[in-house]
Amino acid sequence: MKNLFKRLPTFSADYSGVCNAIQHMRCLIILHGQGGCIGEVEKRQFFWNWKKIFQTGKKENRVNIIGDTCLSGWTEDRRTNLKSNLQRQYDKVISWNDNAGIEELQKMCSASINIVASVSALPTVRKLEEDYGVPYMIAEEELKEIKGMEVFNKTGSILLVGEQVIMNQYRKQFRKNGYTGRISVCNFFEMNLEWMEEGDCRLEGEDDYIKYLKEQGGYEYIVGDPLLEQFGGYQKEFINVPQIALSGRLLNDR
Missing domain, CATH: 3.40.50.1980 (Nitrogenase molybdenum iron protein domain)
Known part of the structure; x- marks a missing residue:
């Protein structure tokens, strides 16, 4: 079943808002769908x-x-x-x-x-x-270096998980800075096929993400929301870059 999440929270749920509602209403909060979230x-x-x-x-x-x-x-x-x-x-x-x-x-x-x-x-x-x-x-804005990328081996494989325009820009900057390894982009939300390279993927859910990591043989480095670290798939480092549409504001300290 697509879009069934067992270990990830419902997307676009602002944790602070949910926690506040639970505290004051003393009830079980069920979030249905992500309509109105991205796009x-x-x-x-x-x-x-x-x-x-x-x-x-x-x-x-x-x-x-x-x-x-x-x-x-x-x-x-x-x-x-x-x-x-x-x-x-x-x-x-x-x-x-x-x-x-x-x-x-x-x-x-x-x-x-x-x-x-x-x-x-x-x-x-x-x-x-x-x-x-x-x-x-x-938009082609020069992005700040990802914290922790100094550990990257420039020939190692990298997976960037997040909004396509921004992650494509990071990929472009990596290559400009001499990275020659495989660099892929994937996202749980909308992606434009015309901007995708071989190995890129529009994910349908957490099972799809796990399957994708296995099919790709894993990566040396994964850059993505901290909630994704639990799924592994990286051989060396997982670099936390919070995606507010995924984990909300409580995990976003950037």
């Missing part, structure tokens, strides 16, 4: 009455950043760095996540380009390109 919120926001929101006009030297949410792995520092770099090229940089009011949303179709910060942004940017001719590109 669904943005898709609903965009496709709901979108034709009445947008105002067509002449193109402006502006850029929209879409998908830079905390659930997709975007921290405030990461978002600030991306915006600072884009402000060198564009007069206005608008992030849906932190400063986009209704007036800015109405002008989205007049942007020069859209920046895809996570896979969840794809339906939106594709629709904007199709209907308004606004091109899009993947």
Whole structure:
């Protein structure tokens, strides 16, 4: 049975919220599904009455950043760095996540380009390109080094578990820094087939993750949420990089 979790908690459940509810209500909390977790919120926001929101006009030297949410792995520092770099090229940089009011949303179709910060942004940017001719590109922000990666053997195999855009960027940086071993990316949430390499995998559940590790013969190093360390599959090191959509905020000390 797919998506049956026996050792992992229900995804997108903020531990602090669940603990608070249990403490005050003294009851058993059952979480059903993860609708609205990764991507669904943005898709609903965009496709709901979108034709009445947008105002067509002449193109402006502006850029929209879409998908830079905390659930997709975007921290405030990461978002600030991306915006600072884009402000060198564009007069206005608008992030849906932190400063986009209704007036800015109405002008989205007049942007020069859209920046895809996570896979969840794809339906939106594709629709904007199709209907308004606004091109899009993947966010390529230089990410901070993963704590603990100094132990990595540059010829060793690495598995990166997390949001596809960010993990693909880490893979790119590893290769730029001289890593020549096998580097794979997998995620429990949405992945775009066009951005996947051989060995990458969209996981359907924890059994799928265990099966994937066995099929791949394991990895020397795994980078992922600390909840995944219990499943093994690594020969040398497991590097904790919390994924807020998986373990919530209580395990996220980054």
